[in-house]
Amino acid sequence: MVEGKLSVSTVRLTPEPGDHGALLVCKAFSPNLAGTVLHDQRTLAVHFLPVAVSKVEDGGTQANVREGGVVTFSCTVTANPKVYSVSWYHNGRRVQEHTRAAMVTNSSLTLRNVTARMRGLYTCVGSNGEGDGQSNALNLNVECEY
Numbered sequence: 001m002v003e004g005k006l007s008v009s010t011v012r013l014t015p016e017p018g019d020h021g022a023l024l025v026c027k028a029f030s031p032n033l034a035g036t037v038l039h040d041q042r043t044l045a046v047h048f049l050p051v052a053v054s055k056v057e058d059g060g061t062q063a064n065v066r067e068g069g070v071v072t073f074s075c076t077v078t079a080n081p082k083v084y085s086v087s088w089y090h091n092g093r094r095v096q097e098h099t100r101a102a103m104v105t106n107s108s109l110t111l112r113n114v115t116a117r118m119r120g121l122y123t124c125v126g127s128n129g130e131g132d133g134q135s136n137a138l139n140l141n142v143e144c145e146y
Contacts, residue, residue: 020046020080050079050126050133052086057108061138065114067145073138075107075124083126091120116142 013024021043028038056063057072065071077083086107088095097104101118102111107126111118121137 015044015046017046017048017051017078017080019044020048045080047080047130049130050077050083050128052077052124052126052133052135054122054124054135054138056138061136062141063138064141064143065111066143067115069114070110070112071114071140072108072110073122073124075109075126075135077107077124077126077133079126079128079130079133081128081130083128085127087125087127089123089125090118095122111140114140114142116144118142 007028009026011026023041024044025039025041030036052075054073054075055061057074063071063073073088075086075088077086086104088097088102088104088109095102095104095109101113101115102109104110107124109122109124119140119142121139123137124135126133126135
C-alpha cells in the first residue's frame with residue numbers, strides 16, 4: 001500500500017516450535033534512495049507445548065529385561081517456556097517416584113528389581129505454562145527367571 005511517501009507491508013507468520021530462536025529480518029529498498037537499505041530484525045520467541053521423546057537407555061522403544069534386572073528410560077523434552085516438571089506413567093498411571101523399585105533422576109526413570117507386574121507401556125509427560133506434552137510409548141517386556 002502506498003500513501004504519498006509512506007509504504008506499508010504486512011507479513012503474516014504462523015510460527016512453529018522449530019522457529020523458536022530464528023531470526024526474522026525485514027529489508028526495505030527504494031529506487032529513489034540508491035544504495036540505501038533499511039532493515040530491522042527480531043529473534044522469534046515462540047511459546048509451545050512441550051515435545052517429549054522417550055527411549056530405552058540402550059536405544060529403541062522396547063526393552064526386554066529378566067526378572068530382577070534393571071532398566072533405564074530417558075525422556076528428552078523441548079519446550080518454551082522451559083518445563084517445570086517431567087513425570088513418568090506406566091499403563092496410564094503415574095509412577096511413584098523415589099521408591100525401592102523406581103527412581104526418577106532429572107528426566108530419567110530407572111526400574112530396579114524388575115517384576116512381571118512392571119511390564120507394559122511407559123510414557124513421560126513434560127509440563128510448562130502452555131500445557132502437557134506426552135511422549136511416545138516404550139514397551140517393557142519382562143522375561144521370567146525360571
